[in-house]
Amino acid sequence: MQVLIGAARFAAVFVYIVCCFVLIFGVFPFSTPEGKGRIIRRWSARILRWLGVKVDVFGQYNGDARVRDSGRTPGQIGRLIVANHVSFLDIFALNCVFPSAFVAKAEIARWPVFGFIAKSVDTVFIERGNRRSLINTAEAMAKALDEGRNLLMFPEGTTSDGTGLKKMHGNLMEGAVRRHAEVIPVVLRYKTKGQVTTTPAYVGDVGLFECLWKVVTMEDLHLEIHILEPLRGENRHALCRQVSADMCALIGCADPLADLETASIQTPAAVVEKEKAGA
Secondary structure, eight states, X not given: OHHHHHHHHHHHHHHHHHHHHHHHHHTGGGSOHHHHHHHHHHHHHHHXXXXXXEEEEESOOOSOTHHHHTSBOTTSOOEEEEEOOOOTTHHHHXXXXXXXXXXXXXXXXXXXXXXXXHHHTTOEEEOTTOHHHHHHHHHHHHHHHHTTBEEEEOTTSSOOOSSSOOOOOOGGGHHHHHTTXXXXXXXXXXXXXXXXXXXXXXXXXXXXXXXXXXXXXXXSEEEEEEEOOOBOOSSHHHHHHHHHHHHHHHHTOOOHHHHHHHHHHHHHHHHHHHHHHHO
């Protein structure tokens, strides 16, 4: 029975793709930026329902209601949403609560179908390792923040199985620091029958369609979205460390950045002790 349900959910993905093209060509050209943000929020929630994913939101954003409605606040500085990255479902989940322009690796722009859809929802693409591209990305992010838009990024730079947090990179937080924009940490947790599950994780050698099939055949998949307190900072590295600490505290895992900072403090002392011992 669950296989049949899974097959129906799997087929729903292709229906969703067709609907996306209808929206892109038939609705978006006639929508205001705010209207476009609302459409993205509603359709992101819809695909999760079609896939059988139940979304539970914990915490709330107490600022301007438009941040969660359309993701745009003209006349105000935008916000940077940062989250842990587990599954291909993450972007849809985050767009349910904070419709945003996504900061993504440039390879996604070249994906068949999905790359075109990503471009159509104002994704900001970054070419890793290309200094000029990084400058262009920073400028695009700054422009989006100046327009009062939500920006979404995964500072881990890759996916994890969801049981912990990988080392975060704070370089792309510089735009938020310079504009004194809010940085809103969000933790995503996938659970089944009350326990954390790694089944939806898009990691290792798991292919996209294999991961999708695992998701649609699950009987009780809940996606928890934990909205943490917004942060501001004067230094991107300190801000990144605070984001990592807050997210790890909720997950209940060791903080990779705290471990690195401790190591950097302890290592010189250890060297001195070693030299004394040798003397």
